Amino acid sequence: MDKKNVTEPICAVDFAFRRIGGKYKGRILWYIFNHEVLRFGELKRYMDDITTKMLTQTLRELESDGLLHRKVYQEVPPKVEYTLTETSEKLIPFINQLREWGVAQMIKAKIPVRKH
Amino acid sequence: MDKKNVTEPICAVDFAFRRIGGKYKGRILWYIFNHEVLRFGELKRYMDDITTKMLTQTLRELESDGLLHRKVYQEVPPKVEYTLTETSEKLIPFINQLREWGVAQMIKAKIPVRKH
């Protein structure tokens, strides 16, 4: 997930999907949006199926793409808060619509829809 | 990209991203939408950076998820046409929104935006 952002995007759809098309990125943004701010450990609990390594890695990518703010509190025990940026806030309507589409599909397919 | 659709989705966002979050899926849907119907070879030319193997594989996944129609003409030389389904047509406004977000980001970052 490094070279992806180095090679020139073919088009804008390509560009966009490189930034949020990963396995966890959409959900991370969505969960943070819903709570306004989330700490590392909270986010990990919501994600439920992610390892610390992947979460760290994905958060760093989002941060370096300007889609997340990372605020470190210099205290013990450590505390780090993640919030959306102006740029990623603009993605929320898209994610939400996609989510609604997903809900509709899941109902049709009779897959239990869990809330978050 | 097989197990992805076997394990239970965590939530609707997860569900949706498994269906269109791959490296090429969004673009494939977008290009087909823009041309209404595309043949295998045409699509490959538009994608520009995909191998026949990946294109085949991705098309099959989209088809089995009910996001693409695949119409085979029994003639020589072979001819196969891909079109959107009702389900995937509902996704187009979102993909377009995402595309517009991408365009804005690319302009900001001074990355040349190519049309498709």
Added chain:
DNA sequence: CAGAATCCGGTTTGATACTG
């Protein structure tokens, strides 16, 4: 608490050649 570091298998993706 919020990670960093390492090891390692599995999956994804790619190059190339071939076919009905």
Added chain:
DNA sequence: CAGTATCAAACCGGATTCTG
């Protein structure tokens, strides 16, 4: 034309251990 088949490389992602 629309794919298959095969092999190899790259990347993803998980488990575990460790630390300021």
